[in-house]
Amino acid sequence: MMLHWLEQRREELLRFAGELVATPSPNLPGDERAVVAIILAELERLGLAGAEVAAKEPHRPNVIFRLQGQQPGPVLMLCGHSDTKPVGDATHWRTDPFQPVIRDGKLFGLGSTDMKGAVAAMIYATAALKHCETPLAGDVLLVINADEERSMRFGSEFLSTEYGLRADVALLGEPSGIDGPEFEFLHLLSRGISCFKIRVHGTQMHSSLTDRLPSINANVQLAEVLARMSRELRLTFQSHPLCSAPTVNLGVKIEGGVGYGVCPGLAEFQSDIRTLPGMTRQQLEADLERCLDAIRRDNPGLRVELEFExxxxxxxxxxxxxxxxxxxxxxxxxxxxxLGWRPKLCAFPGGTDASKFHAVAGIPTIPSFGPGWLNLAHGPNECVGVEAIIQAAKMYSLAAQTYLSGARP
Ligand SMILES: [Zn+2]
Structure with missing residues (x-):
């Protein structure tokens, strides 16, 4: 019934996905008002009246629509973000990033894969549940949030803290293909991220006097610390069945020194570590300090410190x-x-709004199951499969029907 209803509305759903792409919402600068106006109009048109707009600042609106079930039960949140990354260098695009084009079964345009295709599919899935009067024991909470692509402050963070969003489980429609078919994976795990600096102190002085006076070159010391840490740092973690190890990227940015004529007095490098479930900030700090202590022991004059962001x-x-x-x-x-097959369970490589909805609001959040390919997000010639948008709407509506059927194993 729902599948038939959605099948009848293929063209409408694709037209709406195209309209979302044609309505710019790049972040930076970050302003979702125009795209939210399109979303609210479509909700009304589909008979989903009564959506709420919640915003920390007026130009960063979030849309919340509740489809109330006939029976009490859990709240299933279907969630997508309405912002995109900025275009970047438009000369690499073969089409206008804001002019949706369907070619070879794919919809091209900025935000098509990340994640306006999924947003359109979630809205139509909710409409299908409503129009087919699908019996629901519990509510579907449709949340289209702002500001995923930059700070999350106006979107998932605001909703998780000040707004007080509540649900029993959430599904994000981030693109879940990577380099195979769309819907290749169902991502259950989202790695965390820890960012910190290692700072090395030296002696800032006239470089012509380093042969006569004691001096320490902070940049040379930094090179030593960075090389040793990259060889010797051992993190404490337990391998996870969906993701074997954290990623460690030391020295993602290096700064130090003043220039010619000056012995460098200060140098630092930034680092990021993508963490696994079970890791803690306290243990990570202890692992980093243990490594630094070993380096300090071998270099008695070295002054090096760890500072978390x-x-x-x-x-x-x-x-x-x-x-x-x-x-x-x-x-x-x-x-x-x-689809006729089951996606593999996997870990999502990047950060998502799950970091707020799950870790702050306490809503268990599946970080990604949606049309499109993650490797095309944030790049030129972004596209999403046309059929995948329709399939996503069908799968979201069916999964909501099953999850809210009132039956529990
Ligand atoms: Zn996204």
């Missing part, structure tokens, strides 16, 4: 939804029915 850059925790969660079974069942 300000929150939340210092520690955005990893998140994970159990493979046993009933929504996972509902999504796999929906995939089997619509």
């Amino acid at each position: 300000q929150p939340a850059l210092d520690w955005t925790p990893p998140t994970e939804v159990s493979a046993e969660h009933p929504l996972v079974a509902a999504l796999l069942g929906a995939a089997e029915q619509v």
